[in-house]
Amino acid sequence: MQRSGWVRAAALACVAALALTGCAADIQPRVAAPGPPERTECGTLTLANLPWIGYEANLAVIGYLAKNRLNCTVVVKDLTAEEAWEEVAAGSTDAILENWGREGLKKRYIDEERKAVEHGMTGNRGVVGWYVTPWLVEQHPGITNWRNLNDYAYLFRTPTSGGRGVLLNGDPSYETNDRALIRNLKLNFTVDTVGSEDELIEVFRKAERDRRPAIGYFYTPQWFLAEVDLVHVKLPPYTPGCDVDPEKVACDYQPYDLDKIANREFAESGNPAAELIKNFQWTNAHQNEVARYLTVDELSYDEAAKKWLDANPEVWQDWLPAD
Incomplete structure (x- = not known):
């Protein structure tokens, strides 16, 4: 059959079968899937600072890159973990850079209220317990x-x-x-x-x-x-659910693959700092090195971050948003 004849035949078949097959639906325009949010300027980036030195190492490096590569104005708030989650959910803090579990807070603020999101892994594995x-x-x-x-x-x-x-x-x-x-x-x-x-x-x-x-x-x-x-x-081995009831817990602490938490609007805003934080991932050894600069060497956040970043460009260059 010649092409013109084939097209006419197909069209007639579609019209004839419209009532039975709904073939008109096949020629409706398709709605494109939403793309990534349009890139914005960074503006002010507000980060939680929680009271342990490993967290501060994350904060030093991310804060330095945000200021010097993304032109952000970085604001740091000293908070407890509970306060940080409340602020992230409220939108007054943009992100928590190292989160240890907190399943109850995840259920409330991520699953139920949908005010926060899990924002990628840090790459660190946390082992909590009793030490001698x-x-x-x-x-x-x-x-x-x-x-x-x-x-x-x-x-x-x-x-x-x-x-x-x-x-x-x-x-x-x-x-x-x-x-x-x-x-x-x-x-x-x-x-x-x-x-x-x-x-x-x-x-x-x-x-x-x-x-x-x-x-x-x-x-x-x-x-x-x-x-x-x-x-x-070594306490009795951890098994999933053994610590659900805080009053009855009789097992070791859960090992954690540590993650980051962000305010949902911030995470979906197109802010380049949100992409930086999501991409950030390193090892326990990397974190410990920066933490040692901060404590033993008594360097400032910026000094410690710059020293580590200068020595490890192959680790962090992929964290930056693509141009």
Whole structure:
């Protein structure tokens, strides 16, 4: 059949079958899928700063790139994790640069209220738990098994602990299960909060140097473990759901693949800083290196960030939005 005859035949067939097949629907114009949001200027970028040095390492590097590559005006707010989530949901803070779990807050602000979004992984893996100094493990190898902790509780007693061992916590805003674990595992311990991450690090440092016992809530990534290789105490293994009821928890902490959280409007705005934050991803070793610049070398945020960025261009160049 010649092409013109074929076209006429096809058209007649479509008209004849319209009532039965609805073939007219096949020739309706298609609506294009929405593309990415139009790129905007960065303007003011407001970032949460949470009270641990690994977070500050993320903040230093992202803040430096936002200022110097994207021409952002960066505003930093010192907040607790709970406050940061509230501010991100309200739109008064744009992003949280390192989030550890917080499933209850995710359910509320991401799933139910839809005010925030998960905004990519940081690349860091977080291991939270109870740690002891390495010299102590050399002297008492069994101390890394929770079943033996009551045998060693006497080592951690203080004049004010009522005959019980003391498990140290750092910043009071940290969300821990330690009191419930002590109760549910029937351990002869109590919790003492020293006040900050820095103070807890100093306690561990002095304990290792002076060969004095210390046990406390700690985590990796953390640059301090390159100085004093704290040893993780094995609690009953974590299984999904074992920590759902905070009053009944009797298992170790969940290991976390750390992520970032952003205000939904900011994430979808086309702001180049939103793309930078989403693309940001590095390793525990990278974070620990910047954290060490901030603490041991006492560099400013910008100095620490520039030193690391200058040495690692192959890591961060792909974080920047494409021109």
